[in-house]
Amino acid sequence: MEKNTSMQLSVEQQREVERQLSIIRRGAAEIIPEDALASKIAASVVSGKPLKVKLGLDPSAPDIHIGHTVVLHKMRQFQDLGHEVQLIIGDFTGKIGDPTGKSETRKQLTEEDVRRNAATYEAQMFKILDPQKTKFYFNSEWLGAMKFEDVLQLAAKLTVARMLERDDFAKRYTNNLPIHIHEFFYPLMQGYDSVSLESDIEIGGTDQTFNILMGRTLQSAFGFQDSQAAILMPLLEGLDGVQKMSKSLGNYIGIDEAPNEMFGKTMSIPDELMLKYYELSTMITNEELAALREGLQDGTVHPRDAKVQLAKQYVSMYHGEEAAEQAEQHFITVFQKGAMPDDIEPFQVNAELLEDGGVIVSKLLVALGFASSSSEARRSLVQGAVKLNGEKLLDPNERIAIKDGDIIQAGKRKFAQLVIA
Amino acid sequence: MEKNTSMQLSVEQQREVERQLSIIRRGAAEIIPEDALASKIAASVVSGKPLKVKLGLDPSAPDIHIGHTVVLHKMRQFQDLGHEVQLIIGDFTGKIGDPTGKSETRKQLTEEDVRRNAATYEAQMFKILDPQKTKFYFNSEWLGAMKFEDVLQLAAKLTVARMLERDDFAKRYTNNLPIHIHEFFYPLMQGYDSVSLESDIEIGGTDQTFNILMGRTLQSAFGFQDSQAAILMPLLEGLDGVQKMSKSLGNYIGIDEAPNEMFGKTMSIPDELMLKYYELSTMITNEELAALREGLQDGTVHPRDAKVQLAKQYVSMYHGEEAAEQAEQHFITVFQKGAMPDDIEPFQVNAELLEDGGVIVSKLLVALGFASSSSEARRSLVQGAVKLNGEKLLDPNERIAIKDGDIIQAGKRKFAQLVIA
Numbered sequence: 157m158e159k160n161t162s163m164q165l166s167v168e169q170q171r172e173v174e175r176q177l178s179i180i181r182r183g184a185a186e187i188i189p190e191d192a193l194a195s196k197i198a199a200s201v202v203s204g205k206p207l208k209v210k211l212g213l214d215p216s217a218p219d220i221h222i223g224h225t226v227v228l229h230k231m232r233q234f235q236d237l238g239h240e241v242q243l244i245i246g247d248f249t250g251k252i253g254d255p256t257g258k259s260e261t262r263k264q265l266t267e268e269d270v271r272r273n274a275a276t277y278e279a280q281m282f283k284i285l286d287p288q289k290t291k292f293y294f295n296s297e298w299l300g301a302m303k304f305e306d307v308l309q310l311a312a313k314l315t316v317a318r319m320l321e322r323d324d325f326a327k328r329y330t331n332n333l334p335i336h337i338h339e340f341f342y343p344l345m346q347g348y349d350s351v352s353l354e355s356d357i358e359i360g361g362t363d364q365t366f367n368i369l370m371g372r373t374l375q376s377a378f379g380f381q382d383s384q385a386a387i388l389m390p391l392l393e394g395l396d397g398v399q400k401m402s403k404s405l406g407n408y409i410g411i412d413e414a415p416n417e418m419f420g421k422t423m424s425i426p427d428e429l430m431l432k433y434y435e436l437s438t439m440i441t442n443e444e445l446a447a448l449r450e451g452l453q454d455g456t457v458h459p460r461d462a463k464v465q466l467a468k469q470y471v472s473m474y475h476g477e478e479a480a481e482q483a484e485q486h487f488i489t490v491f492q493k494g495a496m497p498d499d500i501e502p503f504q505v506n507a508e509l510l511e512d513g514g515v516i517v518s519k520l521l522v523a524l525g526f527a528s529s530s531s532e533a534r535r536s537l538v539q540g541a542v543k544l545n546g547e548k549l550l551d552p553n554e555r556i557a558i559k560d561g562d563i564i565q566a567g568k569r570k571f572a573q574l575v576i577a
Numbered sequence: 578m579e580k581n582t583s584m585q586l587s588v589e590q591q592r593e594v595e596r597q598l599s600i601i602r603r604g605a606a607e608i609i610p611e612d613a614l615a616s617k618i619a620a621s622v623v624s625g626k627p628l629k630v631k632l633g634l635d636p637s638a639p640d641i642h643i644g645h646t647v648v649l650h651k652m653r654q655f656q657d658l659g660h661e662v663q664l665i666i667g668d669f670t671g672k673i674g675d676p677t678g679k680s681e682t683r684k685q686l687t688e689e690d691v692r693r694n695a696a697t698y699e700a701q702m703f704k705i706l707d708p709q710k711t712k713f714y715f716n717s718e719w720l721g722a723m724k725f726e727d728v729l730q731l732a733a734k735l736t737v738a739r740m741l742e743r744d745d746f747a748k749r750y751t752n753n754l755p756i757h758i759h760e761f762f763y764p765l766m767q768g769y770d771s772v773s774l775e776s777d778i779e780i781g782g783t784d785q786t787f788n789i790l791m792g793r794t795l796q797s798a799f800g801f802q803d804s805q806a807a808i809l810m811p812l813l814e815g816l817d818g819v820q821k822m823s824k825s826l827g828n829y830i831g832i833d834e835a836p837n838e839m840f841g842k843t844m845s846i847p848d849e850l851m852l853k854y855y856e857l858s859t860m861i862t863n864e865e866l867a868a869l870r871e872g873l874q875d876g877t878v879h880p881r882d883a884k885v886q887l888a889k890q891y892v893s894m895y896h897g898e899e900a901a902e903q904a905e906q907h908f909i910t911v912f913q914k915g916a917m918p919d920d921i922e923p924f925q926v927n928a929e930l931l932e933d934g935g936v937i938v939s940k941l942l943v944a945l946g947f948a949s950s951s952s953e954a955r956r957s958l959v960q961g962a963v964k965l966n967g968e969k970l971l972d973p974n975e976r977i978a979i980k981d982g983d984i985i986q987a988g989k990r991k992f993a994q995l996v997i998a
């Protein structure tokens with residue numbers, strides 16, 4: 157592949173390269189090396205040849221959640237730009253299991269397991285990826301054919317010291333915890349997948365940096381191909397807003413979860429993470445994202461409304477538009493209306509309380525008569541007893557955006573519907 | 578295999594075990610573990626089943642010297658005790674060469690090379706080993722059949738830390754010199770050979786300790802067999818008496834060297850190493866060795882005569898008895914008589930000079946009139962100008978054993994034949 161520097165691009169081609177780069181770069185934590193990505197895209201624009209964008213998949217039972225879709229959305233963006241996706245199921249590793257028998261997490265899979273998991277992957281992946289531009293591979297195809305001497309050729313490409321630089325190896329070595337020699341082969345195998353498929357790009361989470369760079373190293377060591385560029389995506393925090401989204405922590409939204417469950421969970425995402433969820437796990441365009449960010453900043457878009465839209469997008473993507481509408485209705489009924497009395501008193505919000513279309517929550521509660529003092533209002537808030545349209549308000553000093561018709565609740569019995577003149 | 582502790586041996590069997598142990602232990606630098614050797618021999622004595630005694634051979638062109646025969650003689654002792662020898666030619670390693678291409682010493686061998694080298698090995702080995710009790714193996718037979726998953730099973734048996742304990746790895750790792758990952762497989766392969774052939778004993782030089790113990794580790798890790806015992810033989814010093822015998826240092830006696838060459842080189846072995854040569858590289862029995870040691874100590878055996886016998890044994894073993902007789906004659910003619918005039922003056926050794934059948938060399942030279950003073954005698958000696966029966970005398974203070982008929986020479990022209998009344 158030619159290098160960017162030696163290519164003469166027309167103005168139009170240069171613009172296309174910039175357009176693609178602006179989409180690919182969005183949300184990426186790191187691109188290694190940045191200039192290789194640019195030159196690969198330029199070469200593709202000039203030649204019309206799509207790039208091969210690789211993702212390695214764990215062969216164990218797939219149960220994809222929104223956190224996993226971050227890399228899938230990046231791949232979908234590549235597909236929308238005309239490129240091709242290589243999904244590699246690491247069935248070779250799965251069939252071996254953990255030869256020491258010590259690891260709980262690396263159980264040996266049967267041929268049957270692998271096939272069933274692959275079918276599940278396909279069903280789940282194609283909710284995001286374009287099947288026309290996606291190829292599935294099983295790495296047992298090339299790894300299973302390797303003999304001892306091929307393995308030695310592979311192992312000869314790397315030094316022990318380099319391998320021990322990997323975070324978890326380094327820690328274990330330093331702490332005198334055992335590293336079995338075969339463990340060195342997991343990154344080597346992942347890297348060799350790139351050699352075998354001549355991948356141009358590999359995408360993964362930042363926790364995969366070492367393994368993905370291994371592909372670069374091995375492609376260069378084996379020769380006859382350009383080294384891939386690594387696109388490292390950030391890890392998406394889960395519903396708790398702190399920990400990485402994961403099944404074991406329970407802070408996840410599964411893409412196979414029922415529409416109402418999915419909708420409700422989405423509504424519990426912390427406001428401050430909402431844009432990140434949009435950026436990393438939806439089909440939103442750069443322009444739409446910029447507009448949303450601006451709207452949230454200048455108050456013309458209410459965070460709750462944006463979150464409803466996010467929830468609808470998720471349900472729509474994974475269950476269809478109709479299901480999305482129904483889930484929204486269900487949410488409104490159960491969470492917003494369901495727990496409220498039918499006869500809620502209207503409350504005219506005094507102009508003195510309003511400032512830039514927002515109010516300080518504790519002041520509002522006192523004005524409503526829901527608290528006798530500012531300090532009582534604070535206590536209620538801190539205890540989680542106050543809700544706006546069914547969502548808890550926790551910060552007494554927060555200036556919240558309100559609008560005509562909003563329902564505010566304190567404790568189980570105090571309700572009011574805000575009227576803004 | 579049963580353990581010694583659970584076996585009831587008859588007095589006769591116990592005596593046979595002791596006899597075998599006394600022969601096997603002779604000259605060994607270390608036996609690991611000592612009790613495993615004893616219990617293996619006991620089990621063999623009880624069952625009548627021979628032990629399988631393994632030796633790994635480098636597949637590169639063989640050119641065996643006396644240093645190499647140390648382990649072969651130990652194997653021959655096993656054969657004489659009824660056991661069987663497994664010679665494993667590491668052709669698998671040889672065919673691979675060094676995948677990094679950086680090592681000068683590990684050139685890739687062709688199938689043809691390997692076969693030719695094996696034939697040479699056979700020819701050389703059977704000068705010491707009993708062909709009836711020797712089996713040749715090529716480890717490509719089992720290693721070449723291994724697939725990636727088998728290699729991972731093998732690699733899973735050992736930790737990185739354990740491997741880095743090997744001297745040369747430890748040194749390189751500490752000094753930030755590269756260790757390529759495939760290098761870990763050389764000891765693993767050697768160890769796996771023992772698993773594959775279910776070896777009971779492995780013999781090697783002390784420099785092979787790590788690799789031989791690897792066989793023990795792997796046999797235990799793979800299960801279904803007792804771990805082999807390691808018999809580690811000392812490295813034989815070369816003709817210089819200091820460095821390990823090796824071709825590159827030039828201090829060796831090759832077993833394919835011409836009889837006269839072999840004889841002459843043997844005569845240049847330092848006296849103090851002669852018993853070690855006998856012990857480690859001849860067919861001498863324990864009883865004969867004990868007698869020789871005693872004879873040398875009490876002066877009834879002259880070191881030069883013992884050395885002549887050693888030289889004859891070597892030539893006889895590698896070229897036959899007739900060649901040995903001829904080489905001795907040649908040596909006497911050329912080195913002892915050849916360079917001397919026909920009319921050598923006799924010299925009656927004064928009883929005053931003699932003390933316990935020996936003389937101080939410098940005093941003898943003065944008495945002979947070959948030096949005008951003790952200090953001139955010292956200079957001649959230090960310069961290597963003085964010979965007894967063709968062999969240089971270097972130490973002025975040495976008390977040398979002399980006997981009637983010995984010829985002493987100083988410089989090119991001064992000769993005398995000693996007469997002892």
